[in-house]
Amino acid sequence: MKRLTLKAEGAGRLVPPAILAACAFVLPPLLGAAGAAFLLTQLTMAAYYVLASLGLCALMGYAGQISLGQAGFFAIGGYASAFLCTRDLGPAASAPLARCLDLAGLLVRGADPYGKALLSLAPWLSGLLAVLLAAAVAALIGTPVLRLKGHYLAMATLGFGIVVEKVARGSKALGGADGISAVPGLALWPGLEVTGGRAARSANFTIAWLVLALGILALANLVRSRPGRALRALREGEEAALAMGIDTARYKLNVFVIAAVFAAVAGVLLTHYNGSIGPGEASSTRSVRYVAIVAVGGMDNLVGTLAAGLVLNFLSLRGVFGNYDDAVFGAILILIMLLSPEGKAARAFHSLLPRGKGAPR
Amino acid sequence: MSLLEVSGLSRSFGGLKAVDDVGFAAEADRITAVIGPNGAGKSTLFNLISGGLAPDSGRVSFDGSDITRLPPHRVARLGISRTFQAIKISKRMTALENVMIGRHVRSRSGFPSGMLAAPWARAEERSIRDAAMRAIERLGIAEYRDRQAGGLPFGVQRSVELARALAAEPRLLLLDEPASGLNARETRVLAELILGIRGMGIAILVVEHDMSLVMDVSDDVVVLNFGKKIAQGRPREIQSNREVIKIYLGEDDA
Secondary structure (H helix, E strand, C coil): CHHHHHHHCCHHHHHHHHHHHHHHHHHHHHHHHCCCCCHHHHHHHHHHHHHHHHHHHHHHHHCCCCCCCHHHHHHHHHHHHHHHHHCCCHHHCCCHHHHHHHHCCCEEEEECCCCCEEEEECHHHHHHHHHHHHHHHHHHHHHHHCCCCHHHHHHHHHHHHHHHHHHHHHCCCCCHHHCECCCCCEEEECCEEECCCHHHHHHHHHHHHHHHHHHHHHHHHHHCCHHHHHHHHHHCCHHHHHHCCCCHHHHHHHHHHHHHHHHHHHHHHHHHHHCCECHHHHCHHHHHHHHHHHHHHCCCCHHHHHHHHHHHHHHHHCCCCHHHHHHHHHHHHHHHHHHCCCCHHHHHHHCCCCCCCCCCC | CCCEEEEEEEEEECCEEEEEEEEEEECCCCEEEEECCCCCCHHHHHHHHHCCCCCCEEEEEECCEECCCCCHHHHHHCCEEECCCCCCCCCCCEHHHHHHHHHHHHCCCCHHHHHHCCHHHHHHHHHHHHHHHHHHHHCCCHHHCCCEHHHCCHHHHHHHHHHHHHHCCCCEEEEECCCCCCCHHHHHHHHHHHHHHHHCCCEEEEECCCHHHHHHHCCEEEEEECCEEEEEECHHHHHCCHHHHHHHHCHHHC
């Protein structure tokens, strides 16, 4: 009976986050002892990319709303934080707003790569603002776009991702094709900073994997909750969901914003970790990569997405796929669809298509 | 004042008047049936009441308030539950999860508390589960509760859908051809069930083809033909109504 209760309450959902949290602390000394501590860098980066895929898993796998623009939100987070915390407020230091921010301790003094003194927004604040911006953009474009279904929603979100990439690539303020570099570390806590470099490598691996653990825990909680059930219900038929009192438009928008926030948090943290961001992070091939990982993971499967994401991103970051990196993810998507025509992925993809005429059920 | 009052309701599709100036009422503790030949406008009428479709004219009021143009999810929140002619349940969720969706209107926890697994959200989750289990047991499908709904026998799927509607504790239950696809024995069980639901003080509006079911359970019958109401009365009156016999049962039976 005890077991039954535990199962009913979904205690199993605690296992993946617990494993991730344990790895966060155990892997650095272990890999260090094995002389492979250099792998921590790619494992850290992989964790942030997986975070963006997990958000997409909630949106696409559970709520059945496809998005080919997830990289756009990742880039909005990364770019906005990088932009805000590398602006020199020095010339405007005497302006009332800047003085207020300074007095409140929200500005930091640093130096640009050429040694010029900089007065800029604290990265934790720029990161927070960047995530809020991504959420606001998601709410703004989600409201009209989520009325679309299936192919149409896919195309609209693809268009959004292209807009973000081309704006980043074309904008001088955002560094054009070079992107933004010399992005300072993001202090989460005094002495605990999201930043690159060997000295911070272990700590940053721990940070990244703990963030990932919290992310998957939040989503695992969500899919087992009342709103999560409502999302799964609307995936399988909006008419019935509406008849049961579910405000489908609001639920779709909420999960769209949550997915965007996951991508933006990942974008912010990875940008401060790498110290830079470029327009490639917003590209549609990136978005396809996030989709491919969710598909490999089994669509409505957070743990599958986690595992697929960690493995594939790690291999990709290690350069295993060489020049064929993006091609590999495209091929994976094709294979998933072909090899399991009656399988889970294909069935789930069918459920994304508009119902009615000829749509497989 | 009746619980549900429909007056002057009309809706056309192109040139076709699917529902034409229809009015009737449904009361608590009573079973009202809407019958009529195929294409008489029964399903359209249902969708006009449940909010899936907006009428061209006319009025639907529930418990004294105008619900004519409310979207379906708002109508549901007021205490109107429905089933569908073609079963609409979540095939990839378990029977129990499906029925738990019925509790949506009776629970509140949202995204933040869901993601944080807040204690009160989990307490609410337990009460949702308990209420859903009661509905499932009432329908006698407890043994299927952890099975994927899509793999269940047709009759059980119908019961899952009905349990989901009941779990919402509606004041008005709309049943769209609940006997379609059921065999004679299942239909008899359904009749008992519908009478039992009436006993709970719920108003029931049923659209049905199966005349035996209608005649067995209804307190009041509304007959539609070509979108128009042509008769209304007790089952016995309807059975002997010349016009109804002519258009619905066929002239040979007269």
